[in-house]
Amino acid sequence: MFLTDTIHLAPKITPAGHLLAVPEVEAAPLPDDIELGGIFQAGAGHGLLYLGSTTLGRALPPAWGWWRDFAVRYITALCSTAEDEDMAVAEPGTADLEQLIGDAPPMTGAEYLTPAVLTTLWGEIDAALRQELAGTTGSLQAFLKSRHPTWNLVGRVHFNLAENRKDPDAPFAFLATYTARVSAHGKTQHQPLSRALEEFSGARNKARLLSLLVPVQRAAECCDWVRAMLESREIYHPLRWTPADAWHLLNDLPALEPAGIIVRLPGTWATGRPARPTVTASVGTKPPSLVGKDALLDFNMAVSLDGEPLSPAEIRSLLKGADGLQWIRGRWIEVDTKKLGRLLQRFEDLERAAQSGLPLNDALRLLAGVSADDADASGERDWAQVVAGGWLSETLEQLRRPEGLTRVDPGADLKAQLRPYQMAGVQWLYLLSRLGLGACLADDMGLGKTMQVLSLLVVLKRERTDQRPSLLVAPASLLANWAAEAQRFAPGLRVLVAHPSVTPADELRALDDARLARTDLVVTSFGALLRLPALEPVQWRLAIVDEAQAIKNPAAKQTRQVKKIQAHARIALTGTPVENRLSDLWSIFDFTHPGLLGSAKDFAGLNRRLAKAGHFGPLRALVRPYILRRLKTDKQVIADLPEKTELKAWCHLSSLQAALYQRAVKELATALDGADGIERKGLVLSYLMRFKQICNHPSQWLGDAAWKPEASGKFARLRELVEVIAAKQEKLLVFTQFRETTEPLAAFLGSMFGREGLVLHGGTPVGKRRELVKRFQEDELTPFFVLSLKAGGAGLNLTAASHVIHFDRWWNPAVENQATDRAFRIGQRRNVLVHKFVCRGTVEERIDQLIETKQQLVNDVLERGAELLLTEMSDRELLDLVRLDIHSAQEN
Structure with missing residues (x-):
């Protein structure tokens, strides 16, 4: 294995849009009692259902926390449905999913997140819920309650707040209700909470009443005003409320909703809360005199309410008032005088400092809501807004x-x-x-x-x-x-x-x-x-x-x-x-x-x-x-790409490779002196094989079994390519004509991908080949397949790969193309990239040039094989072909 002791499970989205829990180096650890590996093996739906239903309130790494939030959306939607066979859970809209994706933390495969992927996973959670529920004898309520006490589906208690402008002393009204049932049209029917005392009267229904009131009792544990209403039994009656009472409810929304209480606020509050005065700054209204990172942008600030500026007198009045709900311009607004005053001071300081212009980097950080030196900025995001002025807005839109x-x-x-x-x-x-x-x-x-x-x-x-x-x-x-x-x-x-x-x-x-x-x-x-x-x-x-x-x-x-x-x-x-x-x-x-x-x-x-x-x-x-x-x-x-793109992957020789190659050239020159006939042909073929082996790796020629990656320029180039391929979770075929090269290549690639791949060569039993092909095609976690060209170059369907590497060249385009077509064939839905490794300054580069220039040699190569033809060259032609250009061959 290629894993270390610092590995923990992390979420990973595959190019096919599947969510997996996989070991990753330096991944943040999960709490010891949260075991996701086995659960995710049953499917992403089961893993997400576990995350969303059981880990509420637990500290999770950001990526797992984000997936939990997604699953919680499903369970929240589930809790608003009737408990019957249909239990139709409405899917979130595309806009909601895109917003969720935009706030996703970094994770492997995040670029593959799309609304369609999340919609599919939503369906997988639903299927997992139904499957797990079918394995129990209890109700959905009991199932969810066993996961976490927050999920209580025996009625839903609502705290309803409404404006009552006819009562100047108590301009708000409060009523606690519960969801009695769901109509045939899918509409929830609400009743005052007092009706629950009647509907669930009697010993037989006492358990249902107690279950219904559990969220209220939870809320009472963290909200003094709820506890007081419960103890006085005022919670069962309509109440006249002051602005201070309404403010208590608004402040405790973060505690009420996790307790299981649904809060409904006045419909006139368009955003779900009262409007807030916002400190608004505009940057980059005019084009700067200079461009680049040294550009200075204009900066202007104002205090506004729903986009309308407030007068200085109105601002002073708000700051002098009390925290909570204040009446202004014919409506209630929410005011935090300390935050408003602090933000005003900060933006006024910025405005003074930016009299000659705000540096572009500072403007862009403000605009994005990212401040390297302000730890409290996230808590004030709802009270301040930085917008791009005309010039900057247009420029950013063009870049996007x-x-x-x-x-x-x-x-x-x-x-x-x-x-x-x-x-x-x-x-x-x-x-x-x-x-x-x-x-x-x-x-x-x-x-x-x-x-x-x-x-x-x-x-x-x-x-x-x-x-x-x-x-x-x-x-x-x-x-x-x-x-x-x-x-x-x-x-x-x-x-x-x-x-x-x-x-x-x-x-x-x-x-x-x-x-x-x-x-x-x-x-x-x-x-x-x-x-x-x-x-x-x-x-x-x-x-x-x-x-x-x-x-x-x-x-x-x-x-x-x-x-x-x-x-x-x-x-x-x-x-x-x-x-x-x-x-x-x-x-x-x-x-x-x-x-x-x-x-x-x-x-x-x-x-x-x-x-x-x-x-x-x-x-x-x-x-x-x-x-x-x-x-x-x-x-x-x-739709705009060619189906197959061939690229040259130029490689240098290591110092050891260059020395061995140069020695081989000298030995060939000596050996050719006086050799002729069959002896000469055999000599040339043996040296051509030696040159290929040296270009691959010194250990292939020396037979020392070391195979150190740093000793080969081709391994260095392979590392560069695989770093990108592995980061993209794409699959790879590597062809070599040498059986002895397959295992060292597989070991090196395994260390790069962090997991083992497959190997096929002439020694692989015929019966096992179909099994290897099936595993490569169907298992998303099998990242690569190393094949000897003769054993794997024909007859196999390997369309799961989108990259093909010819580690050493056969010097016959027809044979190479046939191998490439293991991936590029009917059923391939990806564009295939073909990387052909060529060592600079060696016989590999000169053969490649001959093929590229389509000289007569190519026709002979196609018909008779390059090695056979090369044996018929003169000594001078042959030595010129294999000579080492040391300046091109080595990375200096």
């Missing part, structure tokens, strides 16, 4: 809906046709870069982040308003891909790859302003950035970080160096859901939007407060305009 932005077209300079969602991405990146703000483009792998960035660079070059070059930092394994994509799709961009594998070291040392002035884009690696001090003082047009999860560790040297880059705007590219990992989110935003989320210490404190309150909506609102994430499963995207 990039498809509606003004079209920016790279034109003929881009040698490709952008898909609609890609065009929206370019428009979004363009707006943010023009404003001098950062961006996190977090599209799924395979949706074309590279193409969108290249398109943006083409647009910026055509404008000619800012001729500074841009800098792109990526893992060394991706530099060749960026250079190739730029040459293919944006040949007009002048690209400099600032890395020893491409540019000689003396040229890199000589980089100066004159050389950079002749460049549009500098591409470098994280490691090279540390060794090229000439890049640090440059004022770049854009600073772009690919695979931005590489800077998730703020203490790492490469992260600190990346954050020193000076640029007009910064862009992070990542395929992982950064919103689900708050520590990653902070570090990436510390690069793209320095200061927006405060310091690491401030952010940690903010997270604790949000987790305690169970309210992550403000944080999500703060970062949402600057994260653009599209999924391959989105209906707007999936």
Whole structure:
């Protein structure tokens, strides 16, 4: 197993929309007496029913608390239905579910939460309730009561408050009622609580009466005024109430509802409570004179009631009055003089401090309701409101809906046709870069982040308003891909790859302003950035970080160096859901939007407060305009994608691999001297096999059984890909032509996914293969399948996978395509990404180039096999094919 002692159960939503309870490293622990593992094995409905019915009042980790709240909604709805065979429980509306999703805490798979998923889970809770209820001999009331005393369905007691404006001394009326029955039309019929004394009179009905009054007795334990009414028996009669009496009820709503009391307030109170005077601030009404994070926005404040400003005299009158209900403008309003006075003071201080303008980051935090230094802000959210003024509101709306932005077209300079969602991405990146703000483009792998960035660079070059070059930092394994994509799709961009594998070291040392002035884009690696001090003082047009999860560790040297880059705007590219990992989110935003989320210490404190309150909506609102994430499963995207996308995964050699490869080249040159005929063909074939083995891993050639991941460039590239695939909970096929490679690959992948996968090779019994395929297809928790190409390359249906990796190349496109088609075939509902591993500077890269250029060799390869043809090359041709380009092969 690959689990550690710090693992606890955490909720996880799969791409198929299923809710699971799975072990996760560093997950927050549940209380010892709450055991979810076994219950969730029976199904998500049973797990949620347990959460919602039995764990009320218990402290749970934020993610589990959120799911409990969802389940409580179901049980609350259940309690308002009649106890009969139908028990039809109304589903929540889409708007309610979307609001609930918007406030969900970070959890694995949160990006797959949709109203449809929650509606399905609602149905699963309902099915679980009916199944568990059928296994008991008691009533629904007894079943729920056995779970938690709050759930009492023998009548529901209501406390009803109404206005009575004809009585100036007691302008409110109170009446306690209970739900006597449900009509044939589904309407509840209420009776005064006094009628219960009559209806349930007699010894036979005494138990029902006592059960009915349990919520009232519970309420009396925590509310003195309820206890007094119960003891005096006034609770059974209509009562005249003063504003102070009504205020007591309003203040005790948080205690009454958990006790089982339903409170009904005057229908004229549109929001369910009396209106409150609100301190309202508006930021960003006018465009700022500067753009970017240093922009200063206008700030204006007022005190209003339902959007109408209150006069200074009215404000003074409210502050002088008592806490509670006050009469103003012909209606009752709710006033907390201390909160109102404190908020007025705070906003007046802000207004004075912002006379010359409010910094953009401060304005955005206020707008989202996130304050790093104000622990009480959440308790005052209902008494204060910050709204975006005209300019800021329009800008944020454009960022949230990039498809509606003004079209920016790279034109003929881009040698490709952008898909609609890609065009929206370019428009979004363009707006943010023009404003001098950062961006996190977090599209799924395979949706074309590279193409969108290249398109943006083409647009910026055509404008000619800012001729500074841009800098792109990526893992060394991706530099060749960026250079190739730029040459293919944006040949007009002048690209400099600032890395020893491409540019000689003396040229890199000589980089100066004159050389950079002749460049549009500098591409470098994280490691090279540390060794090229000439890049640090440059004022770049854009600073772009690919695979931005590489800077998730703020203490790492490469992260600190990346954050020193000076640029007009910064862009992070990542395929992982950064919103689900708050520590990653902070570090990436510390690069793209320095200061927006405060310091690491401030952010940690903010997270604790949000987790305690169970309210992550403000944080999500703060970062949402600057994260653009599209999924391959989105209906707007999936119809626009090719069904299969093939990508080159460039790999470097480790030092040990390079040394072994170079030695093999020298030994081959010596061995070829004087060899001919069958002997020479056998010699060449054996060395070609050795080169492939060395490129895979030194241990495959040495036979030392070590298989250390750090010894192989292909394992390093595999790690980069799998980090993203695992975070997305997508399934993976890995093909290799070597049986001996399957088990080490499976062990490495198991450590990455945190769970075991499957292996199939020539030694796998034929009868077991069908069982393995079925498990991979049906078990969502089986993440990968490693197959030898000969054993698994044909005849299998593995459409559960959306990624295919060719760890080593067969050098025959037909054979590779046949293996790929294990996933890409009839029944596949996902878009398939095919990753072909190629070691730079080796025979693998040169064979790949020959295939790509469609030279005559390819036809021969298809018909006769590459190895057979290569044996017929001359010594010079052969040695040129297998020679090692050390600068390209190694990550310096």
